[in-house]
Amino acid sequence: MIKPDYTQPIPDDLGTVHFIGIGGSGMSGIARLTLGMGHKVTGSDLRDTANVKALRDLGAEIDIGHAAENLGNPDTVVVTSALWPTNPELLLAQERGLPILHRSALLAHLASRGRLIAVAGAHGKTTSTGMVITALNRLGADPSFVNGGVIQELGASADFGSGEFFVIEADESDSSFLHYKTDVALITNVDPDHLDHFGSLEAFEGEFVKFADSAESLVVISSDDPGATRVRSRLTHANVLSFGTAGSANVRVVALDSSGPKVSFKLQFGDLEHQMELSVPGHHNALNAAGAVAVLVGLGFDFAQACDAVQPFSGTQRRFELHGQVRGVRVYDDFAHHPTEVAAALQGARAVVGEGKLITVFQPHLYSRTRIFQQEFAEVLAMSDQVVCLDIYAAREDPEPGVTGALIADRFADQSRMHYVPNWDDAPAVAARLASSGDFIITMGCGDVYRMVPQLLAALEE
Numbered sequence: 001m002i003k004p005d006y007t008q009p010i011p012d013d014l015g016t017v018h019f020i021g022i023g024g025s026g027m028s029g030i031a032r033l034t035l036g037m038g039h040k041v042t043g044s045d046l047r048d049t050a051n052v053k054a055l056r057d058l059g060a061e062i063d064i065g066h067a068a069e070n071l072g073n074p075d076t077v078v079v080t081s082a083l084w085p086t087n088p089e090l091l092l093a094q095e096r097g098l099p100i101l102h103r104s105a106l107l108a109h110l111a112s113r114g115r116l117i118a119v120a121g122a123h124g125k126t127t128s129t130g131m132v133i134t135a136l137n138r139l140g141a142d143p144s145f146v147n148g149g150v151i152q153e154l155g156a157s158a159d160f161g162s163g164e165f166f167v168i169e170a171d172e173s174d175s176s177f178l179h180y181k182t183d184v185a186l187i188t189n190v191d192p193d194h195l196d197h198f199g200s201l202e203a204f205e206g207e208f209v210k211f212a213d214s215a216e217s218l219v220v221i222s223s224d225d226p227g228a229t230r231v232r233s234r235l236t237h238a239n240v241l242s243f244g245t246a247g248s249a250n251v252r253v254v255a256l257d258s259s260g261p262k263v264s265f266k267l268q269f270g271d272l273e274h275q276m277e278l279s280v281p282g283h284h285n286a287l288n289a290a291g292a293v294a295v296l297v298g299l300g301f302d303f304a305q306a307c308d309a310v311q312p313f314s315g316t317q318r319r320f321e322l323h324g325q326v327r328g329v330r331v332y333d334d335f336a337h338h339p340t341e342v343a344a345a346l347q348g349a350r351a352v353v354g355e356g357k358l359i360t361v362f363q364p365h366l367y368s369r370t371r372i373f374q375q376e377f378a379e380v381l382a383m384s385d386q387v388v389c390l391d392i393y394a395a396r397e398d399p400e401p402g403v404t405g406a407l408i409a410d411r412f413a414d415q416s417r418m419h420y421v422p423n424w425d426d427a428p429a430v431a432a433r434l435a436s437s438g439d440f441i442i443t444m445g446c447g448d449v450y451r452m453v454p455q456l457l458a459a460l461e462e
Contacts (some may be wrong), residue, residue, distance in 0.1 A: 003184035005155030006179055010109045011099050015075025019090045022062055023051045025126075026171065027080050029146040029158030030107050031055055036160055044070040044089060047448065050317075051157075068092045078103055081173070082395060104176035107146060107168060108394075112181055114144055114166035117295060120177050120211055121188030121222075123341045124288050127280070128188050129169040130316045131292035135309035136165055139301055143167050149316035149335070170211075177211050185215035186295050188288065190227030191340045201227075209234045218298045220291060220421055222413075223249040241298050243290040251294040261352045267293060267307055274307040280315045282348030289313070320348060320442075323453045326460035337446040338367040339376035346383040349442055356438035357385040361431050361452065363445030364392045367400040370407055378411035378439040386434045387412065391422040393447025428452060430461035 019031050022043030026052040035041050041060040045052055056062055063070040068088040071077075077083045077093040077100045093100055119129040126148040134153060138141045142161035148169040150157045170177035192201050192206050208231045212219045219237045222228040232240065234455035243251040256265040264277040265286045278285055289310050296306035305437050315321065318335040325331070336345040342362070349358055362381060364370040370377070370392055381387045389412075409420035419434075421427045431441050441456055443449045 005102060006105050008099060008101055008105065010101065010105070011035065011076055014039055016040040016042065017076045017078060018071060018074035018211045020087060021080045021083055022044055023047065023049045024080055024082065025148040025157070028055060030078065030103055031060060032156070033110055033146065033160060040084040040415055042072050042074060052146045054124065074098065076101060099186060102176065104171065104179055108180050111166040111168055115164050115183040116180055117165055117167045117184040117186065118170040118177060118182040119182050119186045119188065120170040120172050120208065123338060123344070124188035124190035124284060125169045126185060126316050127285065127319055128288045128291050128409055129167060131310050131313045132295055133167050134313055135292055135296060135306065136149055136167065138309040139305065141165055147316070149318055151316050152314045168434060172207060175325065178207065178214070182215045184218045184220065184295060184298065185212050186291055187212060187221040187228055187231065188291055189222050189225035190231050191225065191338065192227070205231050211235050211412050217270060220294045220298060222287065222291065224287065235385060238353065243294040251290050252322065253286050253290050254282065256286055258286065268397060269297060269303045272303045274304055276307060276311055278311060278313065281320065281351050282344055284344040297339055311412050318450060320345060320434035324457050326457050327434045329439050329441060331453055331456050332442040333450045334444050335440055335446050336444050339373050339380045342377065342444065343380040343383065345444065346380065349440060356434070356440060359386045359431055359434050359439060359441045360384040361388045361427060361441065361443045361449065363390040363447050364405050365446050366395055367392055367397050367403045371400060371403050374407040374412050377408045385420070386417050388419045388421055388427050388431045389428060390424065390449065393445060395447065423443045428455040428459035429436065431456055435460065
């Protein structure tokens with residue numbers, strides 16, 4: 001894992017830009033903006049993903065795999081923290097003395113052209129960012145944006161708009177969100193994560209305090225999340241709006257019903273009240289919608305119009321996304337990779353599946369996260385009727401001796417409902433055998449588990 005270097009000046013002319021790890025959720029969005037500015041874009045990634053295909057369709061030249069010869073002859077190189085310092089393309093770029101920009105530094109530069117709305121938090125960032133973006137579009141504001149997932153109704157994760165606002169999903173994992181010139185900060189929650197980087201919960205929460213207090217105009221923060229509550233108590237910012245179910249919330253969620261495929265609730269703001277029904281399920285999405293509305297009213301938009309603009313949001317890719325149905329079994333995919341996210345996703349799925357079984361194919365992400373939260377993962381996965389647990393997606397980490405998906409599987413209370421399948425090729429058949437008409441299979445994790453969906457559909461056919 002490489003550390004961001006913000007001392008590298010941004011070139012006056014980026015020229016040809018090479019992205020190392022171009023297929024990542026953040027990198028692909030910035031690459032899309034760079035293409036939109038008229039620059040030639042090249043790149044590399046380990047896998048040929050949907051993001052890679054979309055960028056190729058826009059004109060990017062992308063190699064699969066990392067090798068020195070993939071670098072070509074760019075004028076500027078963009079990197080992400082997920083890279084190793086030994087990456088051959090990075091080493092060659094350093095040897096040539098090329099400008100090497102961390103993705104967040106380039107994004108900060110691009111976003112400086114507008115009033116920046118930055119959305120941060122351990123969970124809910126992508127959905128909340130999508131809600132703010134689509135609502136601003138409906139309100140005629142036409143924002144520029146970079147999101148961590150493709151917004152369904154826009155068919156894109158990034159684009160330039162003609163309006164004054166620039167909306168981004170801000171990454172707290174390496175503290176890069178502190179380097180944006182933020183006008184409005186939205187904090188969805190401050191649930192412990194990335195403690196391998198921050199070292200302690202206090203340090204993790206301290207970064208959110210810095211992020212919020214540096215916002216020029218407004219801070220919007222959860223009233224329900226314990227970590228967010230602690231962060232708010234430390235803020236010195238003069239303009240803070242809270243959202244959630246707590247009685248103290250400025251934008252308050254009441255009469256919440258998340259028992260069905262659509263979540264319904266009322267939002268209250270002062271003496272005003274508005275009925276809401278979202279097409280995306282789950283208690284957590286009611287809170288995400290409340291946060292988005294709080295941002296809009298904080299910007300000066302009418303409360304009722306803000307509610308109406310947020311309500312039609314149809315979701316983002318890899319957030320409870322339906323991919324197909326075979327023999328009456330629906331197959332979904334979800335990005336959840338932290339115990340709190342897994343619990344929220346499974347709660348929403350449970351409301352939709354009704355009387356059917358909920359079968360989760362879970363891929364742990366990171367050795368450190370699996371080691372730290374092994375018991376918590378086992379407990380929240382028990383919300384499923386059956387679990388197929390894969391081995392760990394390493395991402396930026398080296399293997400840790402003794403740390404595998406078995407840590408979670410062995411702690412599962414009812415072993416008759418847990419199936420540890422370390423061999424990827426065996427998992428689709430195991431999940432398919434567990435499923436009957438009316439059931440759900442949901443792949444879950446932020447690694448490459450989504451790539452199993454076609455195999456699951458094929459296994460159900462067989």
